Amino acid sequence: MIFPQGEHERQQQIKFEAKHIASVSLDYFFEAPSMADSNLAYLSFLLLLLLPLSLFLFLYLILRPRPVRIPIKNRHVFITGGSSGIGLALAHQVASEGARVSILARSLDKLEEAKQAIQLATGIEAAVFAADVRDYDAISRAVEKAGPIDVLIVNQGVFVPQELERQELDEVRFMLDVNLMGTFNMIKAALPAMKLHRRDRGPASIALMSSQAGQVGIYGYTAYSASKFGLRGLAEALQQEVIADDIHVSLIFPPDTDTPGLVEENKRRPQLTSIIAASSGVMKADEVAKRALSGIKSGRFIIPCNFEGLLLSIATAGFSPQRSFLMAFVEVVAAGIIRFVTLCFQWNWYGSIEKWHAQIKRT
Amino acid sequence: MLWSLEYLFEAPSMADPNLAYLSFLLLVPLSILFFLYLIVRPRPVRIPIKNRHVFITGGSSGIGLALAHQAASEGARVSILARSLDKLEDAKQAIRLATGIDVAVFAADVRDYDAVTKAVEEAGPIDVLIVNQGVFVPQELERQGLDEVKFMVDVNLIGAFNMIKAALPAMKLNRSVRGPASIALMSSQAGQVGIYGYTAYSASKFGLRGLAEALQQEVIADDIHVSLIFPPDTDTPGLVEENKRRPQLTAIIAASSGAMKADEVAMKALSGIKSGSFIVPCNFDGLLLSIATAGLSPQRSFLMAFVEVVAIGIIRFVALCYQWNWYRSIEKWTRKNRFKFIELFL
Numbered sequence: 001m002i003f004p005q006g007e008h009e010r011q012q013q014i015k016f017e018a019k020h021i022a023s024v025s026l027d028y029f030f031e032a033p034s035m036a037d038s039n040l041a042y043l044s045f046l047l048l049l050l051l052p053l054s055l056f057l058f059l060y061l062i063l064r065p066r067p068v069r070i071p072i073k074n075r076h077v078f079i080t081g082g083s084s085g086i087g088l089a090l091a092h093q094v095a096s097e098g099a100r101v102s103i104l105a106r107s108l109d110k111l112e113e114a115k116q117a118i119q120l121a122t123g124i125e126a127a128v129f130a131a132d133v134r135d136y137d138a139i140s141r142a143v144e145k146a147g148p149i150d151v152l153i154v155n156q157g158v159f160v161p162q163e164l165e166r167q168e169l170d171e172v173r174f175m176l177d178v179n180l181m182g183t184f185n186m187i188k189a190a191l192p193a194m195k196l197h198r199r200d201r202g203p204a205s206i207a208l209m210s211s212q213a214g215q216v217g218i219y220g221y222t223a224y225s226a227s228k229f230g231l232r233g234l235a236e237a238l239q240q241e242v243i244a245d246d247i248h249v250s251l252i253f254p255p256d257t258d259t260p261g262l263v264e265e266n267k268r269r270p271q272l273t274s275i276i277a278a279s280s281g282v283m284k285a286d287e288v289a290k291r292a293l294s295g296i297k298s299g300r301f302i303i304p305c306n307f308e309g310l311l312l313s314i315a316t317a318g319f320s321p322q323r324s325f326l327m328a329f330v331e332v333v334a335a336g337i338i339r340f341v342t343l344c345f346q347w348n349w350y351g352s353i354e355k356w357h358a359q360i361k362r363t
Numbered sequence: 364m365l366w367s368l369e370y371l372f373e374a375p376s377m378a379d380p381n382l383a384y385l386s387f388l389l390l391v392p393l394s395i396l397f398f399l400y401l402i403v404r405p406r407p408v409r410i411p412i413k414n415r416h417v418f419i420t421g422g423s424s425g426i427g428l429a430l431a432h433q434a435a436s437e438g439a440r441v442s443i444l445a446r447s448l449d450k451l452e453d454a455k456q457a458i459r460l461a462t463g464i465d466v467a468v469f470a471a472d473v474r475d476y477d478a479v480t481k482a483v484e485e486a487g488p489i490d491v492l493i494v495n496q497g498v499f500v501p502q503e504l505e506r507q508g509l510d511e512v513k514f515m516v517d518v519n520l521i522g523a524f525n526m527i528k529a530a531l532p533a534m535k536l537n538r539s540v541r542g543p544a545s546i547a548l549m550s551s552q553a554g555q556v557g558i559y560g561y562t563a564y565s566a567s568k569f570g571l572r573g574l575a576e577a578l579q580q581e582v583i584a585d586d587i588h589v590s591l592i593f594p595p596d597t598d599t600p601g602l603v604e605e606n607k608r609r610p611q612l613t614a615i616i617a618a619s620s621g622a623m624k625a626d627e628v629a630m631k632a633l634s635g636i637k638s639g640s641f642i643v644p645c646n647f648d649g650l651l652l653s654i655a656t657a658g659l660s661p662q663r664s665f666l667m668a669f670v671e672v673v674a675i676g677i678i679r680f681v682a683l684c685y686q687w688n689w690y691r692s693i694e695k696w697t698r699k700n701r702f703k704f705i706e707l708f709l
Contacts, residue, residue, distance in 0.1 A: 055680075059683065062683060062684060062687045063683065063686075063687070064686050064687045064689075064690035064691065065690055136509060163581050164524070164527065164528060164531070164577075164578060164581060165528075165531050165532070165535075165581065165582075169476055169524065169525065169528060172521070172524050173521060176516065176520065176521060176570075180516060180566060180570070181512070181513060181516060184504070184509065184512050184562075184563070184566075185509065187504065188504060188505075188509060191504070191505050192505070195505075213573075214573065215658065215659065216576060216658070216659035217572070217573045217574065217575065217576025217577035217578075217580075218576070218577055218580060219577060219580040219581055220577070220581070221573075221577045222524075222573075222574050222577040222578050222581070223524070223574075224573075225573030225574065225576065225577045226520060226524075226570040226571070226573040226574040226577075227570065227573070228573060229569045229570050229571075229572050229573030229574075230516075230520070230566040230567065230569050230570035230573070231566070231569075232557070232569050233553075233554065233557045233561075233562075233564075233565030233566040233567070233568060233569030233570070234557065234562050234563075234565065234566040234569075235557065236556060236557025236558070236565065237504075237557035237558055237559060237560070237561045237562040237565045237566075238504060238557075238562050240557075240558060240559040240612075240616070240689065240690070240693055241503050241504060241505065241559055241560070241562070242505075243690065243693060244693060244694070244697040244701075272580075276580070312659070315657075315658050315659060316656070316658035316659065317655075317679055317682075318555065318556065318655050318656035318658065318682070319555065319556035319652070319655055319656065319682045319685065319686070321686045321690070322683060322686075328683055331676075331679050332676045332677075332679050332680045332683075333676060334676075335675040335676045335679050336671075336672045336673060336674075336675050336676045337672075339657055339671050339672050339675050340395075340672045342658070342659045343399065343402060343403065343662060343668055343672075344402060345659070346403075346404050346659070346661050346662075347402045347403070347404045349404075349580065350404035350405055350580070350583065350661070351404065353580055353583060353584060354584070357584040
C-alpha cells in the first residue's frame with residue numbers, strides 16, 4: 001500500500017510493515033515448532049511404547065532353548081549330598097510333592113537319619129546310597145541300583161574359606177575334587193540311563209548346586225569360587241550337548257545358607273571374608289530348596305534364591321541361555337544399571353580391604 | 364526498536380527448550396563418566412616389563428613362546444617353564460636367534476607342586492607371572508573319558524593353583540622397592556562361554572575366573588595385580604591337535620569367532636598386563652564377550668567402565684541372538700545325523 005506521503009511517513013510505513021512481517025514470522029517460528037513439537041511428542045511417545053513392545057515380541061520369538069515344564073510328581077529325583085543342609089530340605093520337599101526320592105551321601109548313619117526324618121514328615125520312603133562322589137565306580141553302582149533318573153540334583157559341596165597364601169593345597173584339591181570333579185563323575189554316571197526313553201518319560205533335568213560365590217569371587221574363596229565357577233562352564237556346554245535329548249540343565253545360586261556346612265565354614269572364615277560377604281543375607285535351607293525346585297520345574301538355566309541373587313544373576317547373565325522372554329527383557333534393560341551398581345560394590349569392597357589392611361598395619 | 368526488543372525477548376524462549384534438552388542429554392553421560400572416574404577400584408596401574416623378571420609357564424610353544432619372544436625383545440629377564448626339556452632348549456635357541464637374549468629354562472610339570480616350587484626358587488623372585496599352560500581335548504561329555512576330564516582340570520586349573528602358591532611368597536617381598544607385580548592367567552573365550560564339546564575345558568577356564576576374582580582381593584594390598592587373558596582359537600601346535608578331535612558341532616559353533624596368530628595374542632596379552640587390566644580380550648568378538656560377561660569383575664579404566672554400562676544391555680541382546688543361532692544349529696545337525704544313525708541300524 002503506497003500512499004502519496006512524505007519521506008518520513010513512508011519510512012514509518014516500511015518500519016510498520018517490517019515489524020508486522022517480523023512478528024508474524026516470529027509467531028510462525030514460535031507456533032510451528034509447537035505444532036511440529038506435538039507431532040514430535042506424539043511420535044516419540046509411540047516410539048517409546050513401540051520399542052519395548054517390539055523387543056518383547058522379538059525376544060519371545062527368538063529365545064532358545066524354548067521354555068519347558070519339568071514335573072516332579074511320580075518321577076525319580078536323585079539328590080547328592082542329600083543327607084543334610086539344602087540337599088535334605090530338597091529331599092523333604094520333593095517327597096512331599098509325590099516324587100520317588102533317592103539320596104546319596106558319604107555317611108550311611110546320616111543317610112539313615114535323613115531317611116527317618118523324611119518318613120516321619122512325609123510318610124515317603126527315600127532310597128539311600130552311601131558313596132563318595134569322588135569314587136566313580138561307587139556312584140555308578142548307586143545310580144544303577146537307583147534306576148533311571150528323571151531329575152538329577154548334584155548338590156554335594158564342601159567349602160573351606162582361606163587366603164590362598166595360607167591355605168594348604170590339599171584343601172584346594174579337596175574342594176575342586178568334590179565340587180567339580182565329583183559333579184563330572186555324577187553326570188557321567190547318570191547320563192546314559194537318563195537319555196533313554198525320554199519321549200515316554202518326559203523332559204529330564206540336571207540341576208547343579210552352585211553358590212553366589214560361583215557368580216562373584218571374593219576374598220578367601222579362591223578354591224571354592226574356582227570350583228563353583230567351573231560348574232557354570234560345565235553347565236553352559238552341557239546344555240548344548242543334551243538339549244537334543246530333552247534334558248534341561250539348571251544352576252542354582254544360593255547365598256550363605258543356614259546349614260551344618262555353614263557352621264563349619266564360619267569357624268575358619270577370615271574376617272575380611274565376613275565383612276565382604278555380609279553384602280548378601282543368609283537364607284534358610286527350606287527357602288533355598290523351594291526356590292531351587294521352582295526353578296528346576298520351569299527349566300530355568302540360572303536360578304537365583306533372593307533379591308541380591310537376582311541382581312547377581314542379571315549382572316552375570318553373560319552368554320547364558322534364557323528361556324523366559326520376560327526375564328530376557330529385564331536382563332537387556334537392567335544389565336547396564338546393574339553393572340553400574342556392581343562397580344559401586346567393587347568400590348565398597350576394595351575400600352574395605354584397604355581400610356582393614358591399614359588397621360592391621362597400625363596394630 | 365520495539366521490534367528489536369520483541370526479537371530479543373522471543374528468540375531465547377524459542378531456543379531455550381532445545382538448549383536445555385541438549386545440555387541435559389550431554390550432562391547425564393558426562394556425570395556418569397565423572398562418577399566412574401572417581402569410583403573405579405582397584406585404581407589404574409602401570410606394570411613395566413623392561414628389566415623385570417617375567418616367568419612364563421607353557422613357554423616352550425604356542426602363545427607362551429610368543430610371549431617369551433616379545434617380553435625378551437622388550438628387555439625383560441625371561442624364564443620359561445614346560446614339561447619337555449628338548450622343546451625348552453629349542454625355544455631357548457629360537458629366542459636367542461631372534462632377540463639375542465638368553466632365557467632361563469625349567470623343566471617341570473605344573474601338576475607337580477614340589478617340582479614347580481624348585482623351579483621358582485631357582486628362577487628367583489618373579490615380577491610378572493604368566494600362568495599360560497593349558498591342554499584341551501574337546502568332546503561330548505557323554506563320550507569323553509573321565510581321565511581326560513581330570514587331565515584338563517588338573518593341568519589348567521589345579522596347575523594354576525600350584526603355580527600361584529609356589530610363586531606368591533617371593534612375589535610379595537620388597538614390592539615397594541620392586542614396583543607393582545602381575546599374575547596373569549591365560550584363559551580362553553571358552554572361559555567366557557561354554558559351548559558344545561567343551562564341558563571339561565570350559566569348566567577349567569571358568570574356574571580360573573573364580574580364582575582370579577578372589578585372588579585379586581587377596582593380593583591387591585601387596586601391589587600384585589591379576590589379569591585374565593581371553594584369546595579365541597589361536598594358531599598353535601595345540602590347536603592342530605585339538606582340531607583332530609573336535610566334534611563337528613563344536614567346529615560349527617566355534618566358527619562364530621575367528622582364529623588369531625600367536626604373536627597377535629601375545630601382543631594383546633602383554634599390553635593388557637602392562638595396564639593391569641583384569642579382563643584382557645584379544646579381538647573384537649572378544650571385546651563383546653568381555654562386556655557381556657563383565658559380571659562382577661573389577662574395572663580399572665573408567666572409559667571401559669562407561670562402555671560396559673552403556674553397551675552391556677545391547678550386547679546381552681546380541682548374546683541371546685547367538686543362542687538362537689547356536690541352538691538352531693544343534694537342532695538342525697541333530698535331526699540330520701540322528702536319522703543317519705537310525706538308517707545305519709535299520
